[in-house]
Amino acid sequence: MKDLAYLNKFFYKYRWRLVPGVLFVVISNIFGVLPAQVIRVAFDLVTENIGVYQLFSGFNRQEMIYDIFGSSLLLFGILVLILALLRGLFLFFMRQTIILMSRHIEYDLKNEIYAHYQVLSLAFYRRHNTGDLMNRVTEDVSRVRMYLGPGIMYTINTVVLFVLVIYAMLTVNVRLAIFSVLPLPVLAVIIFYVNTVIETRSEKIQQRLSALSSFVQENFSGIRVIRSYVRESFVRDRFAAESEDYKEQSMALAKVQAVFFPSMLLLIGLSNVITMYIGGVEVMKGNITPGNIAEFIVYLNMLAFPVISLGWVTSLIQRAAASQKRINEFLHQEPEIISPIAPLHTVAGKIAFNNVTFNYPDTGITALKDVSFTVNPGEMLAVIGRTGSGKSTIANLIMRMYDVTEGQIAIDDKAIDGLNLNNYRSQIGFVPQEVFLFSDKISHNIAFSADVLDMPAVEQAAKDAAVYGNIMELEQGFDTLIGERGVTLSGGQKQRVSIARAIVKQPQVLIFDDCLSAVDTRTEEEILSNLGRIMHGKTSIIIAHRISTIKNADNILVLDDGRIIEQGTHANLMELKGAYFELYEKQLLEEQEEA
Ligand SMILES: Nc1ncnc2c1ncn2[C@@H]1O[C@H](COP(=O)(O)OP(=O)(O)OP(=O)(O)O)[C@@H](O)[C@H]1O
Numbered sequence: 324m325k326d327l328a329y330l331n332k333f334f335y336k337y338r339w340r341l342v343p344g345v346l347f348v349v350i351s352n353i354f355g356v357l358p359a360q361v362i363r364v365a366f367d368l369v370t371e372n373i374g375v376y377q378l379f380s381g382f383n384r385q386e387m388i389y390d391i392f393g394s395s396l397l398l399f400g401i402l403v404l405i406l407a408l409l410r411g412l413f414l415f416f417m418r419q420t421i422i423l424m425s426r427h428i429e430y431d432l433k434n435e436i437y438a439h440y441q442v443l444s445l446a447f448y449r450r451h452n453t454g455d456l457m458n459r460v461t462e463d464v465s466r467v468r469m470y471l472g473p474g475i476m477y478t479i480n481t482v483v484l485f486v487l488v489i490y491a492m493l494t495v496n497v498r499l500a501i502f503s504v505l506p507l508p509v510l511a512v513i514i515f516y517v518n519t520v521i522e523t524r525s526e527k528i529q530q531r532l533s534a535l536s537s538f539v540q541e542n543f544s545g546i547r548v549i550r551s552y553v554r555e556s557f558v559r560d561r562f563a564a565e566s567e568d569y570k571e572q573s574m575a576l577a578k579v580q581a582v583f584f585p586s587m588l589l590l591i592g593l594s595n596v597i598t599m600y601i602g603g604v605e606v607m608k609g610n611i612t613p614g615n616i617a618e619f620i621v622y623l624n625m626l627a628f629p630v631i632s633l634g635w636v637t638s639l640i641q642r643a644a645a646s647q648k649r650i651n652e653f654l655h656q657e658p659e660i661i662s663p664i665a666p667l668h669t670v671a672g673k674i675a676f677n678n679v680t681f682n683y684p685d686t687g688i689t690a691l692k693d694v695s696f697t698v699n700p701g702e703m704l705a706v707i708g709r710t711g712s713g714k715s716t717i718a719n720l721i722m723r724m725y726d727v728t729e730g731q732i733a734i735d736d737k738a739i740d741g742l743n744l745n746n747y748r749s750q751i752g753f754v755p756q757e758v759f760l761f762s763d764k765i766s767h768n769i770a771f772s773a774d775v776l777d778m779p780a781v782e783q784a785a786k787d788a789a790v791y792g793n794i795m796e797l798e799q800g801f802d803t804l805i806g807e808r809g810v811t812l813s814g815g816q817k818q819r820v821s822i823a824r825a826i827v828k829q830p831q832v833l834i835f836d837d838c839l840s841a842v843d844t845r846t847e848e849e850i851l852s853n854l855g856r857i858m859h860g861k862t863s864i865i866i867a868h869r870i871s872t873i874k875n876a877d878n879i880l881v882l883d884d885g886r887i888i889e890q891g892t893h894a895n896l897m898e899l900k901g902a903y904f905e906l907y908e909k910q911l912l913e914e915q916e917e918a
């Protein structure tokens with residue numbers, strides 16, 4: 324319950340829906356209780372008048388009595404109808420206020436969680452899988468909404484109705500009231516327990532279903548691998564096994580549900596029987612009228628639904644509390660990378676690492692050890708080294724995806740964590756190692772950093788990234804959809820589209836993380852010479868595996884196991900005859916073998 328307190332701020336925000344909502348619940352219940360009393364009066368009228376009517380048998384007064392009797396019964400009928408209509412009207416208002424409020428809060432809560440996700444760091448995204456992140460914005464929020472809407476509405480409804488009905492019953496006859504509501508608490512307890520069983524079984528079904536759908540999804544995405552390894556029948560058998568599991572869980576649920584409703588009806592029926600028996604005894608004693616029995620039967624049936632909803636609402640609130648707890652866990656997570664309130668700064672392009680050591684927070688792997696280097700505006704820095712040597716880590720740190728463990732990074736001689744983060748990042752063009760394109764038009768993918776689409780700039784960027792020709796060959800050119808529902812680009816084409824995305828920003832600093840790996844040497848040369856023109860006077864950092872990519876750089880870092888082992892220009896490093904030289908020889912040899 325403590326977790327649900329988080330939502331109170333929303334009740335305050337929407338108080339002008341909640342307060343009238345509660346009022347409408349009360350009013351609709353009053354109109355719900357009144358018909359029972361009208362029915363009692365009508366019932367008594369009938370029993371009394373039948374006697375009078377028979378008394379006048381043979382007189383012509385009898386006709387008149389019949390008429391008066393008939394029209395007053397009609398009047399009661401109309402009255403009951405009007406009361407029912409009024410009740411319906413207020414029920415409508417009640418839903419319009421409370422359920423609508425819950426929808427508004429649901430929307431606010433989703434936005435709040437999503438906005439919070441956006442500020443959380445990469446380390447957070449590594450710790451939690453996508454399914455979990457999605458579940459908390461969708462599944463958990465909708466459970467919480469069940470508490471906010473139906474949960475609150477039915478609770479208020481039950482309380483109000485109980486007070487009104489029990490009060491009305493007690494004023495008629497205490498003994499009868501006690502006996503007829505006696506089975507109801509039993510009903511509530513049974514419903515609560517059965518509901519818990521139903522919920523846990525439904526939960527299991529839900530889990531099986533999501534296991535089944537992620538199994539199917541993965542197999543559809545991996546269909547090429549399945550075909551080429553001839554694993555179709557194996558996959559089919561596993562699917563059948565998963566489905567079987569799902570079926571068994573569903574049948575288990577159906578069994579409980581099958582027992583649930585009949586036993587509910589049995590208990591309500593039992594209450595009715597008791598009421599009629601005790602009521603009959605009381606009528607014979609002359610304590611109550613037959614109309615009171617009719618009134619009681621109506622009351623009892625009015626109580627049945629609130630009693631059922633009581634058990635239901637209790638388990639619903641329990642579930643909502645568990646979901647809100649999960650949501651709070653994320654909402655209370657502080658972002659690890661915080662942007663200071665700093666004036667905007669135009670980046671000139673000087674980047675300095677001073678004795679930087681970096682451990683990845685979640686794995687504890689030390690990816691960089693005591694790394695120092697400086698790049699000046701207008702220079703091109705290259706980073707080369709074995710896989711896993713820490714190259715991408717350098718790029719991540721420049722982007723401030725993480726903060727350093729030891730040492731400092733300075734941008735234009737200012738500490739990186741003193742810069743306004745969004746302003747700083749927006750001036751850097753970063754092409755990550757893992758190309759990611761959105762399922763959208765090519766033009767939108769390239770112009771991703773801009774709010775408005777500037778077609779000439781997009782086309783120029785595509786030309787500079789040497790992908791313009793490929794795009795124009797596609798039937799719809801820049802409007803071609805890529806990804807899931809569109810065209811599949813080749814690995815090299817994707818890399819170049821993501822290069823264009825970085826270039827179009829006209830960044831002050833450009834970082835290429837191994838994004839020329841799938842491009843042939845001729846195209847690579849073309850791109851690099853374009854870069855020379857675009858990045859004139861600006862800073863570029865090229866991470867690569869091939870020496871041919873980087874030999875014109877102003878400075879080359881050779882990384883090994885997180886340390887810089889050699890540093891200098893191509894000529895310097897060749898003279899050194901160390902690791903760089905060895906690598907050069909090896910790559911030269913490979914090229915000759917290929918040729
Ligand atoms: N997000 C991460 N969380 C934890 N450890 C990581 C993460 N990214 C990389 N590492 C680890 O840090 C080390 C350096 O990785 P990095 O990605 O910087 O290597 P790299 O030089 O870019 O390699 P490659 O040439 O294969 O791209 C590796 O041991 C890797 O396992």
Ligand SMILES: [Mg+2]
Nearest residue numbers: 714715756837
């Ligand atoms: Mg890398």
